[in-house]
Amino acid sequence: AAHTRLERSVPAADSAVVVSPPRLVLWFSERLEPAFSKVQVLNPEGKQVDKGDAQVDPDDGRQIGVSLPELAPGSYRVHWRVLSVDTHVNEGDFTFDVRP
Secondary structure, eight states, rough: OOOOOOEEEESSSEESSSSSSEEEEEEEESSGGGGEEEEEOOOOTTBBHHHOOEETTTTTTTTTEEEEEOOOOEEEEEEEEEEBBTOEEEEEEEEEEOOO
């Protein structure tokens, strides 16, 4: 069986936005185990800047999101680590920019 993979995100990987997003949302190819799936948003210094409330959507088990404060212009790194219901762990990183 194939491992779960990131299908898309909002903001999109390697994109630039002009308005700070209130939330980061990621969609995967398989349902996720909520207790073992996480996502973090880090600033250029590597400090976690999300609100620490990452949660798998109870209505769509392939979606995980985290709330964001107002982000200053700059580049942000997203790190995710998920466990799919087929017991495979996958993780990855991508960036997005907030433009002034």
